Amino acid sequence: MSKIDHSLFNTQESAFDPGMCPICQSPLKLRHSKNGAFIGCSDYPNCEYSKPLHESDNTELTAIEGSKCPECQSELVIRKGRYGMYIGCSNFPECHYIKSNKEETADNVACPSCHKGHLIKRANKYGKNFYPCDQYPKCHYALNFPPVAHACAKCAWPIMQEKKAAAGLIWQCPERKCGYKQPAE
Incomplete structure (x- = not known):
């Protein structure tokens, strides 16, 4: 050695x-x-x-020809930032437009906490998916597993979450006090 x-x-x-x-x-x-x-x-x-150490973590990789920023009509570019690749306006810092592709509605499941929003699929900075309410920061409800619009048979909570188990897919109540499980339908 x-x-x-x-x-x-x-x-x-x-x-x-x-x-x-x-x-x-x-x-x-x-x-x-x-x-x-x-x-x-x-x-x-x-x-x-x-x-x-570096003045800017964002580096511009390439311009997208024929694309226009919806806010200022400048050309859109592909950039690499601290959380990975994204599409943004070439007129930065005057225009702060960033095209978001992270939010997806999770089968239009209504938020059981605030009853105003819907649960959406998001990814954290490590790439792991989670399902928060789209009314954040007013509503802080979030799940770690995909939501299912099916009421719990034990406590009547309006949604369940889909998990993988040794026996296959199951639906589990997200309420800590309940924890009811059933086979996925």
């Missing part, structure tokens, strides 16, 4: 000189957090100055 020469890492980091803090004139350093690398003041916590 070979040993790692740690002096190489220190040399590379010291070669990076981000300059001085504009607030307190202390040297800036490369810092790391759960969200990634950034540049911060070496006098932290006395000085809380920080800035992102």
